[in-house]
Amino acid sequence: MRYQTYLIKYAEIAIKGKNRYVFEDALMHRIKLVLKQVQGDFAVSKAQGRVYVDCRGEHDSDEVIGALGTVFGINAICPVVKFEKSGFSELKDRVISYVGEEYPQRNMTFKVCARRADKTFPVCSMDMNSMLGEAILDAYPDMKVDVHDPQISLNIEVRESIFIYSKQIPGPGGMPIGTNGKAMLLLSGGIDSPVAGYMIAKRGVKIDAVYFHAPPYTSERAKQKVVDLARIVAKYTGTICLHVINFTDIQLAIYEKCPHDELTIIMRRYMMRIAETIAGENDCLALITGESIGQVASQTMQSLAVTNEVCDLPVFRPLIGFDKQEIISISEKIGTFETSILPYEDCCTIFVAKHPVTKPKLSVIKKSEERLADCIDGLVAKALETDEVINVI
Numbered sequence: 001m002r003y004q005t006y007l008i009k010y011a012e013i014a015i016k017g018k019n020r021y022v023f024e025d026a027l028m029h030r031i032k033l034v035l036k037q038v039q040g041d042f043a044v045s046k047a048q049g050r051v052y053v054d055c056r057g058e059h060d061s062d063e064v065i066g067a068l069g070t071v072f073g074i075n076a077i078c079p080v081v082k083f084e085k086s087g088f089s090e091l092k093d094r095v096i097s098y099v100g101e102e103y104p105q106r107n108m109t110f111k112v113c114a115r116r117a118d119k120t121f122p123v124c125s126m127d128m129n130s131m132l133g134e135a136i137l138d139a140y141p142d143m144k145v146d147v148h149d150p151q152i153s154l155n156i157e158v159r160e161s162i163f164i165y166s167k168q169i170p171g172p173g174g175m176p177i178g179t180n181g182k183a184m185l186l187l188s189g190g191i192d193s194p195v196a197g198y199m200i201a202k203r204g205v206k207i208d209a210v211y212f213h214a215p216p217y218t219s220e221r222a223k224q225k226v227v228d229l230a231r232i233v234a235k236y237t238g239t240i241c242l243h244v245i246n247f248t249d250i251q252l253a254i255y256e257k258c259p260h261d262e263l264t265i266i267m268r269r270y271m272m273r274i275a276e277t278i279a280g281e282n283d284c285l286a287l288i289t290g291e292s293i294g295q296v297a298s299q300t301m302q303s304l305a306v307t308n309e310v311c312d313l314p315v316f317r318p319l320i321g322f323d324k325q326e327i328i329s330i331s332e333k334i335g336t337f338e339t340s341i342l343p344y345e346d347c348c349t350i351f352v353a354k355h356p357v358t359k360p361k362l363s364v365i366k367k368s369e370e371r372l373a374d375c376i377d378g379l380v381a382k383a384l385e386t387d388e389v390i391n392v393i
């Protein structure tokens with residue numbers, strides 16, 4: 001069947017009371033943006049707590065549904081048949097031909113769920129349910145009614161127009177981007193951080209990102225991989241402003257002056273400090289990392305506490321309780337996995353100690369950092385000057 005209209009269902013937005021229009025407008029704005037990438041002419045509108053996408057002329061339904069599937073805030077996408085109101089007998093004919101076309105096997109269980117929002121329509125919802133159900137049984141004798149667990153829930157909505165739909169394609173859920181402020185994602189080339197960014201963005205948070213690059217120890221290809229990952233995440237989040245910071249001199253200084261089993265933890269603390277500075281300059285209200293308890297030495301409870309100590313902003317770690325396999329499943333679903341596993345080196349892997357501390361003590365780490373006192377402020381300032389901003393679309 002060819003559809004010209006898609007009904008967009010959203011859940012949480014609907015409960016936002018007086019601010020609801022802010023959420024709806026953000027949702028519509030994002031829908032319009034993603035549909036710009038799709039061939040066709042689309043109109044996005046809202047009416048009575050519903051958002052509709054109307055397509056004028058030719059379009060590819062799979063492409064439209066694929067694009068809408070990247071919009072946070074959408075719970076389900078329903079391809080609908082929409083027509084002007086006339087009498088009940090015309091509605092009955094439309095319903096019969098809809099079922100015939102949409103389910104050519106015509107031997108399934110069904111239930112009619114009619115909703116008469118326009119009370120001037122002459123037949124009430126209950127009567128529509130039974131009369132349309134009977135009409136379907138008459139037209140297709142192999143169909144059966146099952147009101148408890150039907151294969152087809154046939155929705156008929158009588159509003160300013162009449163809508164028929166029976167398919168709901170799940171959307172990503174969450175809240176529209178931009179309705180919950182902005183946060184700074186520490187984005188590496190690994191599996192975890194792109195997933196962490198996706199998860200926080202799903203709650204309506206706009207994302208900026210920072211990547212710590214260590215040339216010549218990490219290659220241009222490693223940096224390109226991060227840009228590629230940001231591009232995949234940006235399909236969901238909209239443009240990501242990616243800050244690439246040259247971290248080499250800081251890493252070398254730590255390597256030279258600090259105990260090697262503490263390298264990773266001290267390095268992580270400087271990453272967080274710099275990320276927080278850039279976050280502050282860019283109106284970000286939190287940091288995001290891909291950390292998960294116990295995954296590596298720098299993510300034990302003790303290490304996380306020592307890393308966290310340098311931050312004043314809240315640090316969001318949405319993967320904190322996830323197993324690696326659960327994180328991988330999400331990365332496969334959102335399309336970052338294949339890029340994440342490309343084998344380019346990462347600055348953490350090059351300067352890593354054979355036996356990193358797993359239970360660092362804050363006082364000991366602070367003492368070790370004192371060895372950097374004569375150079376670190378200058379190196380951090382210099383690193384901040386290297387900030388290369390890439391707008392990833």
Ligand code: ATP
Pocket residue numbers: 185186187188189190191192193194210211212213271288289290291295296298299346347348
């Ligand atoms: P990921 O898979 O996200 O790289 P990981 O398992 O490799 O994570 P770590 O290397 O300990 O874990 O990094 C923990 C978190 O620190 C990452 O999820 C990311 O948020 C941040 N991070 C690590 N390296 C970098 C980097 N080079 N640039 C920016 N952020 C980084």
Ligand code: MG
Pocket residue numbers: 188189190346348
């Ligand atoms: Mg990593």
